[in-house]
Amino acid sequence: MKKDIWHDALNEADEKWAGEYAEILRKDAEAKADNTAPAAQNGMEKTNPVSQKPRKLPKWTGWAAVAACLCLVLITVAATGGFNRRQVPAQPTTQQVDVQPTTQVEGTTAVRPSDAPQTSENPTDPVVEASVPATSQTPAPQNSDYEMQTPDTYYEASITADSYCRAAMVPPSPTYFPGGELPVWNTEEYSHIEENSFLSVLTSPFSTFAADVDTASYANLRRLINSGQTIPEDAVRIEELINYFHYDYAEPADGEPFGVTMELTDCPWNSEARLLLIGLQAQKLDAEALPASNLVFLIDVSGSMNSPDKLPLVQRSFMTLAENLGEDDRITIITYSGQETLVLDGVSGGEQARIMGTLEELQASGCTNGEQALRMAYDAAERHFIPGGNNRIILATDGDFNVGVTSEGELARLVQHKAQKGVFLSVLGYGMGNYKDNKMEAMADNGNGNYYYIDDIAEARKVLVEEAGGTLFTVAKDVKLQVEFNPAMVKGYRLIGYENRVMAAEDFADDTKDGGELGAGHQITVLYEIIPAGSDFEIPTVESRYGQTQDDAPTLTNTDEWLVLNIRYKEPEGIESTLLTYPLAADAYTPGLSANAFWAAGLAHWGMELRHSEYVGEMAVSDSEWVRQMEDLATDDFRQECISLIRKSLRIDYPLY
Template sequence: MNDDLKNLGRMRPPEPSQAARARALSLARAAYDEAGNTAQATQGNAAGRRRSSMINRLWSSVMNRKFLSGSALATFLVVPAAAFLTLELTRQGLPVATGEQQVEPATGVQAQQTDAKTMAPAKPLTESTSETLAERSKTAAEPSGTLADQVAEKLAVEREARRKGGIKVMIGNPAAEPAQQEAEFDAARQSLSKQSAAPPAIATQSMAGGSGAGIMRSPAPVDTLAQPAENRDRFTSVDANPVKSVATDPVSTFSADVDTASYSLVRRSLMAGQMPDRDSVRVEEMINYFPYDWPGPDSKDAPFKATVTVLPTPWNTHTRLMHVAIKGYDVAPATAPRANLVFLIDVSGSMDEPDKLPLLKSAFRLLVEKLKPEDTVSIVTYAGNAGTVLEPTAIRDKAKIRTAIDTLQPGGSTAGAQGLEAAYDLAQQAFVKGGVNRVMLATDGDFNVGPSSDEALKATIEAKRKSGIFLSVLGFGRGNYNDALMQTLAQNGNGTAAYIDTLAEAQKSLVEEAGSSLFPIAKDVKFQVEFNPDQIAEYRLIGYETRALKREDFNNDKVDAGDIGSGHRVTAVYEITPKGSPAVLNDDLRYGAAPAQATQPSGELAFLKIRYKQPDSETSKLITTPVTESNAVATLAQAGEDIRFSIAVAAFGQKLRGTDAVSAYPYRSILDLASGARGGDAYGYRAEFLNLVRLAKSLSGE
């Protein structure tokens, strides 16, 4: 490089101006004209047509003719090929060249070829030319600072590649380098702009030299990937019952629970290939889901009978189980009281799924077939606003009831509180004295409009319960199921909660168990067990966490509790630790009061008390049962099949909840215990349970 060029490089670039731009344009035009005047090569030929051979002319006349058959044939060939190519490219997921992808710099040879094409003859660099180039560079960089940075980085990479490759820019004509830089700048800017604006489709990525192009593979855009549906099911989170010391806390009190929703929820999850949410597992509901042949009372004067069995614990050789089984009096269908039922049906937009409103309609059709001709049915819907679809109608007019059910369509938001008020008003309008007056709420629990707090709904239901109108809840659907609210409604409405996930479950809950679900024989049923500290050191109630009561609530008739229907079966299981067993977890108190002298009969393990009210009474009655060694069996095999099967279900429920007591008890043992106690299984419920245990075993990886 000579001294003049070095001096020129040290010069300060002139400020851009419109005058300089005009001067540069004028000089460029003059240079072009001068080059044209002195050029030796001709600029074309005077002939009117391009020179070619005679054969080409003859063939052209043939090719220029339009044949319809040829076009049709081409169409048949091209269209399938294009469709196949499009399908293949889409299936392969070929990526898009976006602004985030790296652009390979041009090789030295490509850069030299591009430079040769873009350079034009010009006069030596002048002040006006410098101003023009600076002005154009500034204008090109103005739209986006980020884009300018990318262009500058790209040019720097290319120059470095040239330097390492030994390719030099011509320096004989000083004006060539600025012109080349400007061309490179424009080409790079356009390339990056196109890449940044490229839509998410198949695209080619041009190299800086312009001659190289290729299709690259990259992951599909995030927004096009299938995302799993968000699970917004809501459950009440409670801790499992702890092990309690008889020395400090000898009394256990809880409310009866005949709900079965938890088992259906567990089944739904396992059948979908997922382990259930631990909070959805309520062990007592899983146990009470199955029909057992417990001994029942001889007459309705004593509404139910308790049977207690003490047996070894399958998962702990140092503890025992106290199995409490209750069977309610079975009211004969001929003597069942009249029923006044109000179907409160959620037809909001959230119910527009196959396992919600369509299944709900099928379930209520089954129930209508079960009722007696003199029973009455009303239908209230709610979605935004509550409305009466069917006034109280006798079951003998089944065609009218079926038509009303068939016309139900989803749409709108869920104003559940308004619907409850309307349903209770309709139930009061058709109230049957001495009969069954019940609102049957069917919903996914998505109460999202209006005064829908749990406490407000609870207050409404408690007030109506006192008037003799009870509430049952049927849950449907998944993904937005509000189990917590469903439990609140059922527990405070003297009703039951069931979850309907299949038509078979609807048949079980509304047809096979209609008597126990609809016709109560006792209300506010409470259990209290006092353990003998001379015999029992510790105890743990399995399940019933959401049904726990205070000790003083047992004798308080103002405290609400669960109801038992006709023929209902209720089972409770305690794990008890005998005194002196190595399984005792709690140490004796150092400073505790000296134990009182034993006054209980010798050999008595515990004392069971049951308090209940007649459906039309507000005064409770008491039933007591002592538990002694005469209730015990020496081995698990000596216990009846129903007892052993219920214990297997209890173990399974605890296993799903992650209870420490059964952590070392494998699914294989649960399966063996249940298989050996399958017994009579007319409806296949126990066979289904065995399948669920197998699924849980596989999903857990055990």
């Protein structure tokens, strides 16, 4: 048997040495036979040992033997099916992989282990057979060169285009996930919010902040609640929850940019405090009086926008806006991914078919070089600048910048410098998973614009059509509010919300410091908790060598006032601010909350509960009676939807009656 194997091996060996080696084997076998003949002595069998020395073979025969062994190994492997089979170990059931499920993307080829049974028409196309639900078998997303290795199996996503971009490096969804569940992949970013605390009037008599009419936080919160996701505390900006809704405020007097409403009433969650409401109503403009617009649609078409809630919704949003453009309007469309592209350059708003067609043809792919695109957009806006008109860039993105200038601070400085040339910036945020709220808010705040989150087409219509005057047409810029409290009447106060808009008191009169922008018809609502003088409510103070009691307050002439509201603003094209002053008389307190104050207070406390605030106090919006009273004030679809969101987020049971 052994000899047969050797001969089989020799058949596979090189002809150069096979014959010689066979002759050596033959002679060696004959020599062994001569020296091992049996001999019988005294009736017993006995083997005579070999007495002669073994034959010394040439050195090259050793290498020949090694080669023959290798041939034998190859023959054995070929007989068992080759190297193209290996057993896939059993998958662990406790491994957690932080990857978001994605949808089928055309042009994607998944390369999987080759040890699985062949199921495709092409026998050379290896696939893995895995016992998981069909819904979890999703190929790797487009625009990715991402590689992932699980404990026992290896997957590789091979993408046909737009690779090597971090924006597009969405982790792929492999065929198998331990436990059969697809983990959620989430890299959303929000700026940290350090909640405002109570301040003593003796040490901090001024409360100064920039106006803010952004509403992105509310719309984003709606998305989080409706999708059943955990709500990050920093995603809740209380002032934006309140400012999403309209209130019954005084209209502006003739010649003034806005009207002012102030109410002082009971604080529903703190029995030792008063609740101050300040409401600003910007002047409204008739459609016929609106100036011509020079709009630049700056659209992110990078790979990260390849999702139904991103680029397709962006296209529908801008189409909705385009339907309301006029002949005198000028429209520029710039797209950006790995490179920026000027798609339309200053065409008339009357060319709606051309604008619509251009929007419809947009496709997502590539990296996200937002910096160069922003520069191109500002250049285009300046090139088509309309004196006295509405010159504005509308940026639509998920905020996932990853090429060029990418940090929040750098982007803010870029748009702040460009804003000095009279071009405003509005930011529309889209999508989820990699949403960068912090960058978009910073750009809007520093670019003389507003920030909105678009989660569906209804929100797009609200922002771009129903409230287009406020979104697109600024009536007052660099708006700052400063409340000076009278220490004879007020012991301490706490501003609710506006944490990222607070300014130093000395910046109020500094016209080089940026404020907020008010569009036509916009409203601003501000809430304060106020602790009256003489209250036992403890407010942190700083030790003073020269005294720090209410009796130490300086002698005042206006002791019959709770406070004075100071407002500074500039005309849309102005460079110097105008000061307006509104005192609140000592008899302004009214027990019981008005409809305005009740709704705003409910939203403020809802936000505090979601943020797990230390100031939630004695009240809970989750109390069914409070929600029922808010429901009585839900006079439109937006407020009714809000009641539903409050119920979902705080898990309030139905019915309430």
